[in-house]
Amino acid sequence: MADSIQSFVKFVSRKISKIKWQPSQKQTLECSDTFVTGSWDDEKNKICLWHLGMQESMERDEMDDALEPALKCEADHNGDVTGLEYVGSDVIVASSSTGSVALYKHHTSSQTMGIQYKWQCLHSHGNHLCPCTCLAVRDKTIVTAGEDGKMVVLSAEQKSPQRIIENADSSTINGLVFLRHTEVISVNSSGQLKTYDLRSSSDAPAQTLSVSGELTSLHSVDRHPGQPHIVATGSGDGVLGIWDLRQEKSPVSLLEAHNGPVWEVKFHKTNSDHLFTCSEDGAVWHWDSSLVGASHMVQTQITGTGAGSGGANFSVNPSFQFGGSETLNKWLSPDNSKMEINSLIDDNILPVNSVDIESQTLLCGTDSESIITIRLPSMR
Amino acid sequence: KLHFITAGRLFDDLMKEEQPESKTTYWDTIFRLVLQGQIEKACRLLSLHSARQTDDFQTLINLLKRMPQLSNVYKGSSVAEFDMKWRHWRDECQRNYEEQKFSINPNLETVVRILCGEDAVFSEVKDCCDPWYHMLISKALYQDPTVKACDLHYYIQGCQDAYRSTTRLGELDSILLSALESDVYQVIKDSRTVFSNGWFVAHLTDLLHHCGQLDSHRLQFGSDLQREFLLLEYAGSLMSHHSLWIVGVSYLDHCAEFGRKYLELYLDHIPLDSEKKANKILKICEDRNMTEQAKSICKVMGMRCIRNKRLGAALTWFLRSKDVGFATVLAEKYLLEYSESGEFTNLDLIDYLGPSMLLSNRLTFLGKYREFHKLYSEGEYHAAGDLLLALLQARLAPKQFWITLLIDALPLLEKTELIFSSQQTRELMKCLEELTTEYKLGKKRDGLGFTEARKDQLDVLKLALSRNLPKAILQEGTVNLL
Numbered sequence: 001m002a003d004s005i006q007s008f009v010k011f012v013s014r015k016i017s018k019i020k021w022q023p024s025q026k027q028t029l030e031c032s033d034t035f036v037t038g039s040w041d042d043e044k045n046k047i048c049l050w051h052l053g054m055q056e057s058m059e060r061d062e063m064d065d066a067l068e069p070a071l072k073c074e075a076d077h078n079g080d081v082t083g084l085e086y087v088g089s090d091v092i093v094a095s096s097s098t099g100s101v102a103l104y105k106h107h108t109s110s111q112t113m114g115i116q117y118k119w120q121c122l123h124s125h126g127n128h129l130c131p132c133t134c135l136a137v138r139d140k141t142i143v144t145a146g147e148d149g150k151m152v153v154l155s156a157e158q159k160s161p162q163r164i165i166e167n168a169d170s171s172t173i174n175g176l177v178f179l180r181h182t183e184v185i186s187v188n189s190s191g192q193l194k195t196y197d198l199r200s201s202s203d204a205p206a207q208t209l210s211v212s213g214e215l216t217s218l219h220s221v222d223r224h225p226g227q228p229h230i231v232a233t234g235s236g237d238g239v240l241g242i243w244d245l246r247q248e249k250s251p252v253s254l255l256e257a258h259n260g261p262v263w264e265v266k267f268h269k270t271n272s273d274h275l276f277t278c279s280e281d282g283a284v285w286h287w288d289s290s291l292v293g294a295s296h297m298v299q300t301q302i303t304g305t306g307a308g309s310g311g312a313n314f315s316v317n318p319s320f321q322f323g324g325s326e327t328l329n330k331w332l333s334p335d336n337s338k339m340e341i342n343s344l345i346d347d348n349i350l351p352v353n354s355v356d357i358e359s360q361t362l363l364c365g366t367d368s369e370s371i372i373t374i375r376l377p378s379m380r
Numbered sequence: 381k382l383h384f385i386t387a388g389r390l391f392d393d394l395m396k397e398e399q400p401e402s403k404t405t406y407w408d409t410i411f412r413l414v415l416q417g418q419i420e421k422a423c424r425l426l427s428l429h430s431a432r433q434t435d436d437f438q439t440l441i442n443l444l445k446r447m448p449q450l451s452n453v454y455k456g457s458s459v460a461e462f463d464m465k466w467r468h469w470r471d472e473c474q475r476n477y478e479e480q481k482f483s484i485n486p487n488l489e490t491v492v493r494i495l496c497g498e499d500a501v502f503s504e505v506k507d508c509c510d511p512w513y514h515m516l517i518s519k520a521l522y523q524d525p526t527v528k529a530c531d532l533h534y535y536i537q538g539c540q541d542a543y544r545s546t547t548r549l550g551e552l553d554s555i556l557l558s559a560l561e562s563d564v565y566q567v568i569k570d571s572r573t574v575f576s577n578g579w580f581v582a583h584l585t586d587l588l589h590h591c592g593q594l595d596s597h598r599l600q601f602g603s604d605l606q607r608e609f610l611l612l613e614y615a616g617s618l619m620s621h622h623s624l625w626i627v628g629v630s631y632l633d634h635c636a637e638f639g640r641k642y643l644e645l646y647l648d649h650i651p652l653d654s655e656k657k658a659n660k661i662l663k664i665c666e667d668r669n670m671t672e673q674a675k676s677i678c679k680v681m682g683m684r685c686i687r688n689k690r691l692g693a694a695l696t697w698f699l700r701s702k703d704v705g706f707a708t709v710l711a712e713k714y715l716l717e718y719s720e721s722g723e724f725t726n727l728d729l730i731d732y733l734g735p736s737m738l739l740s741n742r743l744t745f746l747g748k749y750r751e752f753h754k755l756y757s758e759g760e761y762h763a764a765g766d767l768l769l770a771l772l773q774a775r776l777a778p779k780q781f782w783i784t785l786l787i788d789a790l791p792l793l794e795k796t797e798l799i800f801s802s803q804q805t806r807e808l809m810k811c812l813e814e815l816t817t818e819y820k821l822g823k824k825r826d827g828l829g830f831t832e833a834r835k836d837q838l839d840v841l842k843l844a845l846s847r848n849l850p851k852a853i854l855q856e857g858t859v860n861l862l
Binding site for chain 1: 690695699
């Protein structure tokens with residue numbers, strides 16, 4: 001008995017470029033019910049805070065209403081919203097196509113949102129405005145990158161930038177994500193992944209990886225929640241790439257996915273076997289690797305029959321039983337014939353720009369001026 | 381019920397009251413409900429009246445309840461049957477009225493007169509069925525419920541006259557008139573001029589076209605062209621909108637004749653504010669095989685990058701559109717930078733070009749030259765030497781760059797171990813000769829020549845080459861003997 005996927009489309013009369021769940025509070029076990037959206041391509045863009053929740057008196061036939069978001073408050077934003085993240089529980093940082101980055105504080109008591117601080121012209125081409133293309137947040141550190149190839153490290157508590165890496169990249173940087181506490185990985189429009197160590201004094205990337213062959217731009221990147229050496233990227237021709245940063249300079253696998261640039265790639269925060277991608281072709285795909293070759297052993301010292309699925313019976317040295325060799329992560333397994341891929345929205349022709357997943361609810365922000373809330377059945 | 385919601389609202393308000401009849405809107409609401417044919421609600425309101433048990437009230441409620449409803453004409457009872465039933469009922473209402481049963485309460489009397497379909501009463505209650513088409517429906521309901529659409533115009537004049545003193549006929553009214561007369565073309569024509577937004581007329585025509593309701597030869601251009609023309613008009617207004625252009629694209633896709641041409645023109649006018657937007661528009665072009673537009677977008681973005689001194693980003697745009705000309709221009713810019721500053725910029729891109737460097741000769745040269753530098757820094761002198769010579773021989777290098785290449789050979793020549801064989805040395809000498817003669821000729825013509833520093837460098841080179849030649853011959857000779 002499979003639960004069906006329930007979804008709800010809410011028209012918000014603005015094209016949504018970014019959508020993000022509020023991170024769930026650590027103290028409670030409840031998952032978040034608030035999310036924030038940023039719009040683009042409008043004369044007046046807005047950052048809006050929405051509430052998605054179950055009301056107390058819920059009847060069976062009102063379940064669909066639980067998927068309809070309600071607007072709590074909004075704030076004006078100058079320029080297109082190109083990056084949106086939470087810093088803490090009430091503060092939102094947004095980057096803009098005018099090259100500035102602003103912190104918005106959500107005042108829960110009055111249900112309003114206002115700018116706490118704004119860094120202007122972080123990215124520029126001399127005197128001209130240059131869009132800031134992406135940002136990444138870890139604790140109170142914010143890293144932004146732009147079309148000028150610059151990377152700026154900010155702190156949410158300081159007025160001036162902590163560090164500016166000029167010429168971090170000679171092409172436009174399209175995506176950023178934190179790998180570890182002081183390590184960031186970026187993807188650019190020449191199809192390269194670069195890792196930067198923010199503590200080192202050198203401005204050069206610590207590691208550069210790319211796909212050999214044609215230069216196709218990479219637009220999005222996300223890292224595996226449990227294992228920071230596994231990274232997934234979305235490229236400009238719709239290919240999902242899985243990379244292992246410890247190994248060679250090329251990706252582990254390239255999966256042909258969409259018909260257009262993959263704007264966002266998101267691993268599920270708690271159930272890392274699940275990955276979501278959204279693209280310009282209007283599709284949102286759910287990649288489920290939970291059934292992929294579960295006990296694939298890497299090392300060759302094992303004597304005995306190969307690993308079968310679940311509970312291999314081979315004669316193993318006792319020393320192997322306790323973490324002597326690692327089981328290969330499902331994403332890195334060379335045999336991915338058991339990967340399940342589901343397309344989550346039908347009948348959508350306009351691009352989906354952003355997705356975010358929290359426990360079982362997936363949010364999508366689209367160019368058809370709508371927010372799509374999808375409740376997924378329980379995932380393995 | 382959908383358009384005229386006042387009645388419903390008043391009804392809801394009254395139902396909340398304890399004593400609805402005390403409110404001034406009571407009778408007004410009842411009139412409105414009856415005029416709209418909402419009999420059930422009218423009955424409910426009437427039954428709340430304190431005097432409901434009196435005869436006249438009861439009779440009226442009875443009459444109302446017995447009003448025949450044309451619930452479903454396709455199931456069983458035919459139109460004629462309904463007509464007969466209705467006439468019976470109307471006659472009964474008539475009888476009741478004439479028997480003066482309602483003379484006490486003028487309001488009740490008015491209701492009955494409405495039920496009888498008496499003309500005069502409608503003028504009395506015209507405030508309750510404003511505007512004229514409301515009255516039209518109400519009249520038709522009580523005077524001839526089975527009236528055919530084409531006969532409606534008999535009633536129109538009367539209704540309009542009732543309101544002539546208070547309101548003027550607007551443009552919307554004339555469109556409605558045309559619609560009532562089923563004059564489709566007039567409706568389309570007027571809708572175009574009246575409504576500021578082309579949405580209505582475009583969709584209406586589209587729907588009519590798909591139902592086959594548009595008669596081709598009555599239209600100026602034929603039905604599909606007419607539809608297309610209106611769609612193009614509407615799409616045009618969308619394309620100039622700052623964010624709805626993407627919807628306009630979908631509309632243009634459905635215009636078979638001219639949609640593509642229009643789209644090509646419009647796409648050129650959408651401002652490319654950021655790379656992301658440019659990427660989106662590029663995808664639209666690529667999906668529809670509009671290679672010209674795609675190329676021009678890449679060119680615009682590339683030029684912008686060059687102006688902003690972002691040569692690496694510019695190169696990615698030109699590589700994407702496979703623009704040979706501009707790739708060459710960029711490669712020359714890089715080489716110029718190197719020869720001026722002695723250093724390469726944007727190494728992170730150039731070193732990773734891979735097969736894309738084959739797009740343009742200059743670019744290939746640039747890539748290979750970098751490879752030469754890398755080989756040299758890694759200590760692979762023989763391979764570096766071979767590559768350098770290959771670059772010179774293949775004539776991949778522009779003449780201006782030969783000096784630099786030859787000077788680059790100098791450190792290799794000065795190494796203690798032999799890098800260049802005698803054959804290779806002779807080749808190098810040949811190149812040097814060629815270069816110097818060309819410059820000497822050029823000097824005679826244009827007065828250009830080498831700078832002093834360059835001349836010295838070339839002299840050193842000549843010396844090094846002439847020293848290398850005998851060394852090479854010796855070594856090769858020695859090997860042979862052994």
